[in-house]
Amino acid sequence: MAGYASYVTLITLPGVYAPQHDTDLLAGALRREALPPRARVLDVGTGTGALAVAAAKRGASVVAVDISRPAVWTARLNALLARTPVRVIRGDLTAPVAGRTFDLVVANPPYVPSPGPPARGAARAWDAGHDGRLVLNRICREVPRLLRPGGVLLVVHSALSGEESTLARLRSSGLKAEITDRRQVALGPVLRSRRSWLCSRGLLSPGGQKEELVVIRAERTR
Template sequence: MKFLKPPGVYAPQEDTVMLVSALRREHLSPGAEVLDVGSGTGAAAIAAARFGVARVTAIDISAAAVLTTRLNALLSGYARVIRTSRGDLTEPVTGLRFDLVLANLPYVPSANARVPRRGIARAWEAGIDGRAVLDRLCVKVPALLRPGGVLLAVHSVLSNPAMTLARLAEAGLGVAVTDRRFVPFGPVLRERAGWLEAQGLIEAGQEEEELVVIRAERPY
């Protein structure tokens, strides 16, 4: 299948692969409705559509990412299943509920506390502690899940998965880390390795980061 990955849109990487792998283990009914937050190219949304679910809603703050998701849905034959929307985090679906929420959001710590409003960097930049967007997700997602609904979120150990687990648990969700994988630093982390070391986030000479998938389920 032809898959568009234009410059300026976050391309599928190891975090995307991990999220899709976790998705495959979920038992989704044909009537399930899925939300993909931070859709990028639409890779996770298309993976969900392949399970034969009723609807996938794909959201991204980037207009280029929304267009790319829409085109890839068309190329893959799932344009009728995947609905795209541009907006900040979950704002476009306020008041709606889903059986599954997928989230691959910005999680890279940065010396700059301000999250960029434009450009490709906003796909990964997440403030000093890497949680500028993750903390907002933890607040928003419980209300988006139907009883028995599941959140699958992927992010780096550098952005404190224990905090994500704690905040989701405080909201009444059952939580667990289901997947872990070490991956080599990409260009962004290599460039700021000195700062990360000074912050105590990595060891001297460290060249890999650990990614995790967090699963949170709303009780029936």
Template sequence: MASSVTPRTVSPRTPVVTVPGVYAPQDDTRLLAAALEREEIPPGADALDLCTGSGALALAAARRGAAVTAVDISRRAVWNTRLNALLARRRIRVRRGDLTAPLPPEHRFDLVVSNPPYVPTPNACTAGGRARAWNAGAGGRELLDRICDRVPAILRPGGRFLVVHSALCGPEETLLRLTSAGLDTAVSHRAHIPFGPVLHDRRDWLRARGLLAPWDESEELVIIRAVRT
């Protein structure tokens, strides 16, 4: 068993393990976890982690005293999140399904966080296996647009939504969709990171589409914060 899981750290308070086939916490997860740390979370607040992966963000919210629900379409991710909740001795409701589909229709949340797939993807790339955690269509918005359309309806008044994604897939579109749904929105954090293996392999394709300049060797990550007033 020790050889089949990988220990990772999102923050000093949130150790997790990842099993093969599940997205391991990386810079985007850590950036969103840091933003989550800055939020005021009353004890017992209802929190939702969409596209939970290893459950790192769900665990971070649970450690803050939130009542957390985590959702992922991947069976391995669901199992991995349950494993991390068990190891951390935290109660997290884990559901398998497509975004908000497995949730009760009437349920509303005080906080929603999401680190969805957002990497622009050539048609030649398959979406199966572990790559499903990052492949997001030609514009990188296959999941983002659906999340932006669904989240406003499940936020309570005063509820907050934190989402991380690459600047390559259009933060302006995310801001526009959430603002049009009645939320107060802003880019709350930005960070530049060196290309990882996926973007390194796709940089020629991204440059040909005009998404990267010839000199770009880093990716900008953004966190968008939206509040239902």
């Protein structure tokens, strides 16, 4: 995380997803994104507030949402320490901002395929159902209506969760969607623990040691 560490210093409270390669990849896409003056930005599933703080440092008006109480506390603390005005709300995905529109929405949702029942506790930050799309499909369905004309969604997830499905769903909502970033990273402990199950589903090769992360950019052009 050397590249991201130079961008913002963060505190991570117990039980909160710490910034990793996916956060770093999405932060890079955020840095490249042109923002209009006084841009309105939404960070969905904010976690530590890393991306929310990064957007606020660029002068944006930022709302951050997370369903986890520890994540909300962490994001508020990091915004305070960074001296950035971020409104952090506890709630389920986009429900707290229904009816509002934004110039940019960033999302690093849970996306790890899981063979077990719905996750509880800290695992809610990464487990996302049998196909890894439990939250991704909701983002594809709910976020397009939150984008202003010219508004952009930046979402990061593993290729294991089906990048083509994300592209197809966003395009069917009228957005112009494309993959802008890819990065190969070593399998983390959660994926390593599920290697046999992932291999049985054809998502990993038996000797596979890496997964690919992707950032998808989707724009409302009208």
